[in-house]
Amino acid sequence: MTTETLAAWSLVGVYSAAAVYLGAFVLFLLDLAKRSSTAPAPAQAEVAATAGTTAVLIEAPPAPPTASTRPGRNARIGFALTALGWAVHVLAIVLRGVAAERVPWANMFEFALTGTGIIVGVFLFANLWKDLRFLGTFVTGLAVLLLVLATRNLYVDVIPLPPALDSAWLVIHVLVAILGTGFFALGAGLSITQLLQQRREAGRLARVSFLTRVPGSTTLETLAYRVNVIGFVLWTFTLMFGAIWAERAWGRYWGWDTKEVWTFVIWVVFAGYIHARATRGWRGTPSAVLAIIGFAAVLFNFTVVNVFFTGLHAYSGL
Amino acid sequence: MASFRPSDHIDSEPAPAELPKLGAVGFARFLWRQLTSMRTALVLLLLLALAAVPGSLVPQRSSDPNGVLQYQARDPEGFRILDSLGIFSTFSSPWFSAIYLLLFISLIGCVIPRSKHHFDALRARPPKTPARLSRLVGYTSVENPVDAETAVVTARKVLKGQGYRVERYGDSVSAERGYLRETGNLVFHTALIGVLAGVAIGGGFGYNGQRLLIEGEPFANVLADYDSFYPGPWVDSDTALEPFGLRLDAFDSAYEFDQNAGTWHPTDFEATMGVRERGGEWRAESLKVNSPLEVGGTQVYLLANGYAPVVTVRDPDGEVVFQQAVPFLATDGNLTSGGVIKVPDGLSDQVGMRGFFYPDAIALDSGALTSFSPNITENAVLTLLVYRGDLGLADGSGANVYSLDTENMEEIAGREDALALRIGDTVDLPDGMGTISLDGVANYVGLDIHHDPAQAWVLGFALTAVGGLLTSLFIPRRRMWIKVLPDGRIEYAGLARGEDPGLAAAVADLARAHTDALRAPRTTNIG
Numbered sequence: 053m054t055t056e057t058l059a060a061w062s063l064v065g066v067y068s069a070a071a072v073y074l075g076a077f078v079l080f081l082l083d084l085a086k087r088s089s090t091a092p093a094p095a096q097a098e099v100a101a102t103a104g105t106t107a108v109l110i111e112a113p114p115a116p117p118t119a120s121t122r123p124g125r126n127a128r129i130g131f132a133l134t135a136l137g138w139a140v141h142v143l144a145i146v147l148r149g150v151a152a153e154r155v156p157w158a159n160m161f162e163f164a165l166t167g168t169g170i171i172v173g174v175f176l177f178a179n180l181w182k183d184l185r186f187l188g189t190f191v192t193g194l195a196v197l198l199l200v201l202a203t204r205n206l207y208v209d210v211i212p213l214p215p216a217l218d219s220a221w222l223v224i225h226v227l228v229a230i231l232g233t234g235f236f237a238l239g240a241g242l243s244i245t246q247l248l249q250q251r252r253e254a255g256r257l258a259r260v261s262f263l264t265r266v267p268g269s270t271t272l273e274t275l276a277y278r279v280n281v282i283g284f285v286l287w288t289f290t291l292m293f294g295a296i297w298a299e300r301a302w303g304r305y306w307g308w309d310t311k312e313v314w315t316f317v318i319w320v321v322f323a324g325y326i327h328a329r330a331t332r333g334w335r336g337t338p339s340a341v342l343a344i345i346g347f348a349a350v351l352f353n354f355t356v357v358n359v360f361f362t363g364l365h366a367y368s369g370l
Numbered sequence: 371m372a373s374f375r376p377s378d379h380i381d382s383e384p385a386p387a388e389l390p391k392l393g394a395v396g397f398a399r400f401l402w403r404q405l406t407s408m409r410t411a412l413v414l415l416l417l418l419a420l421a422a423v424p425g426s427l428v429p430q431r432s433s434d435p436n437g438v439l440q441y442q443a444r445d446p447e448g449f450r451i452l453d454s455l456g457i458f459s460t461f462s463s464p465w466f467s468a469i470y471l472l473l474f475i476s477l478i479g480c481v482i483p484r485s486k487h488h489f490d491a492l493r494a495r496p497p498k499t500p501a502r503l504s505r506l507v508g509y510t511s512v513e514n515p516v517d518a519e520t521a522v523v524t525a526r527k528v529l530k531g532q533g534y535r536v537e538r539y540g541d542s543v544s545a546e547r548g549y550l551r552e553t554g555n556l557v558f559h560t561a562l563i564g565v566l567a568g569v570a571i572g573g574g575f576g577y578n579g580q581r582l583l584i585e586g587e588p589f590a591n592v593l594a595d596y597d598s599f600y601p602g603p604w605v606d607s608d609t610a611l612e613p614f615g616l617r618l619d620a621f622d623s624a625y626e627f628d629q630n631a632g633t634w635h636p637t638d639f640e641a642t643m644g645v646r647e648r649g650g651e652w653r654a655e656s657l658k659v660n661s662p663l664e665v666g667g668t669q670v671y672l673l674a675n676g677y678a679p680v681v682t683v684r685d686p687d688g689e690v691v692f693q694q695a696v697p698f699l700a701t702d703g704n705l706t707s708g709g710v711i712k713v714p715d716g717l718s719d720q721v722g723m724r725g726f727f728y729p730d731a732i733a734l735d736s737g738a739l740t741s742f743s744p745n746i747t748e749n750a751v752l753t754l755l756v757y758r759g760d761l762g763l764a765d766g767s768g769a770n771v772y773s774l775d776t777e778n779m780e781e782i783a784g785r786e787d788a789l790a791l792r793i794g795d796t797v798d799l800p801d802g803m804g805t806i807s808l809d810g811v812a813n814y815v816g817l818d819i820h821h822d823p824a825q826a827w828v829l830g831f832a833l834t835a836v837g838g839l840l841t842s843l844f845i846p847r848r849r850m851w852i853k854v855l856p857d858g859r860i861e862y863a864g865l866a867r868g869e870d871p872g873l874a875a876a877v878a879d880l881a882r883a884h885t886d887a888l889r890a891p892r893t894t895n896i897g
Contacts, residue, residue, distance in 0.1 A: 211628055212635050215637065218638070278871060288839060297660075302673075309433055314426060316422055320416075321416070323415055327412045327415060331378055331408040331409055342416075357426065
């Protein structure tokens with residue numbers, strides 16, 4: 053098959069994946085609605101919810117599965133659909149890579165394509181560790197949005213790699229950046245849920261009753277922290293590998309190029325987040341807000357900085 | 371607990387509200403404590419992130435000097451205000467520097483007492499078992515199937531087997547592990563200081579310079595041979611430059627044609643460079659975009675390339691008055707290039723020419739030329755607008771070799787009657803001033819030459835920091851206690867120091883491992 057045919061099939065895959073994700077999104081929404089309609093039972097026991105003074109914040113012990121906490125049919129089918137969509141998505145990514153005869157993340161379209169795939173992948177695999185299906189709406193919604201925006205606004209044909217990108221660091225630096233983005237996305241979803249949950253626990257937002265079926269805010273905060281810390285480590289590597297590559301390609305390891313500025317800003321925001329988690333009075337809402345600002349900066353860095361700011365990272369291909 | 375931490379660290383006991391004592395020392399102490407508190411560090415971190423943002427919104431002198439000039443031309447008033455705030459050099463501005471210097475002072479003030487305390491803790495015994503374990507994490511209580519002494523001895527064994535440092539207090543065992551977490555944390559923060567120091571030293575003693583080098587032209591690494599040169603403040607330009615020579619022997623470029631878009635995409639640039647170090651012979655080395663040339667402790671980077679038409683100008687008698695390869699700068703992806711030829715002497719008047727070079731020229735319907743590809747073909751054309759008069763070399767206004775100030779010049783060949791030459795052509799200059807020939811076209815490369823004596827140190831410290839970070843984030847530091855009670859029960863509990871989401875599970879595992887060991891049929895008497 054020629055490059056064009058493979059790229060066209062890849063695009064078919066992208067549209068199919070987006071359609072399947074959309075179906076999953078609807079089911080996850082129905083699931084949340086259902087969670088709201090069943091009788092609100094107290095959320096899982098929060099052990100240490102009062103541990104403000106003793107530093108012992110631990111997650112609740114896994115609650116025994118009861119009828120009320122087990123995800124319903126919609127969530128299970130939604131999750132299965134997400135997995136199916138992801139399989140198609142991965143196939144589309146692979147086809148794009150085969151068509152281009154290189155890694156499929158050399159321009160903005162491909163970065164968005166692969167990045168969305170990683171976000172969904174992180175979500176799917178994180179569910180092997182903890183039941184995070186209540187985030188399904190957030191993740192599949194984000195995936196559909198990003199895939200549609202990417203194919204509509206960022207699509208470029210397969211073109212050969214410009215000499216500036218022709219480096220092993222393209223594989224490493226960008227892949228690590230995408231992985232970090234995936235973890236930050238999941239972390240942001242958890243932090244947003246945590247903020248909502250906190251409001252509900254404080255007696256506001258009583259009507260958003262689907263929250264009674266998701267973990268308590270302290271558990272959510274701990275989960276978000278664990279996910280974001282992995283994102284932070286990956287981002288640290290992104291920054292370092294980027295610096296090493298910049299030294300090879302541009303002759304300096306750090307030059308405050310606009311993209312470098314934002315990568316630095318994101319790193320510092322998440323460093324602040326980690327410190328906030330260890331500072332009295334900054335746990336809970338302030339640290340969650342920092343994590344969300346951090347992920348917003350990641351999205352800003354990928355979209356606005358790439359397209360509207362001048363700099364050396366001019367790889368959008370647009 | 372953990373008194374070495376800043377008083378507002380979540381692991382510290384809340385400090386009693388303390389008012390600064392009167393007097394300079396008391397006040398200094400108060401300030402120091404404020405500066406080294408977690409809250410200050412956090413606020414400084416967030417300020418640092420915020421302060422970096424303007425540096426991405428407006429062009430920076432360091433990375434985009436032309437952008438700064440354009441900004442000034444576009445909005446002089448706004449430029450004046452922003453410039454007085456230092457926004458165009460954000461990252462060396464006093465306010466940005468103040469933030470990161472305060473942050474690092476705060477960091478040092480935090481790291482030193484913690485290091486001292488950690489050093490002591492490394493040699494200290496695990497702390498006494500608390501009186502009541504039931505308040506701690508993962509508290510578990512089971513029946514003791516054996517006698518107290520066996521239970522305690524087994525507890526020691528099990529905890530040691532899990533990598534804990536253990537200490538027996540009566541009928542209880544106190545254990546602690548994960549000292550590496552704090553070590554990693556301290557290493558990370560200390561290595562960041564190293565990174566900052568390395569950056570400062572590299573910036574102070576390093577230099578970078580640019581040189582446009584035409585095929586065959588020699589370059590010696592001395593100040594006079596640079597087109598532009600940016601030394602760090604502590605660089606002695608006489609001694610800092612390593613002695614070596616460079617020469618561009620050949621330049622190869624590869625392009626691929628994109629059928630759909632009708633454009634050419636570069637796929638490879640390779641310069642074959644001659645390199646000579648002091649006392650050595652010329653040797654050939656390859657220089658590519660992502661693979662710089664290392665000469666001693668200096669790196670040479672390939673940043674640009676283009677064409678330099680080789681022209682000869684003769685006076686009406688046929689005497690050569692100018693013969694040179696003149697570098698033209700690319701104006702589009704097909705290497706349509708613009709440049710300026712200045713002939714100050716030898717003709718009846720000073721002559722300046724504004725030229726366009728089309729490596730693979732085709733005529734558009736409008737009659738204008740464009741280049742179909744970036745490759746030199748037999749269709750290559752050089753077009754020239756010709757001016758006579760004052761080049762402005764005397765007053766310096768004509769010093770820039772890439773621009774022509776025609777204010778004091780008269781156009782003698784304009785758009786309608788521009789000169790056009792193919793390779794090998796000779797045409798007459800207007801007004802019978804002489805002739806000009808296009809003898810050939812040479813390649814040139816734009817080189818960036820860098821020397822940063824601290825670069826390897828920065829990398830080393832950065833790697834150390836990452837190692838410390840991984841250790842400090844993923845190794846749990848925890849205390850565990852196993853207490854054998856006189857009433858025939860055994861209690862288990864743990865205490866997290868820092869983030870430790872797996873603690874409750876770890877206590878449960880410990881209790882299981884211990885009771886399993888107690889119930890296991892013993893072949894030897896471990897008592």
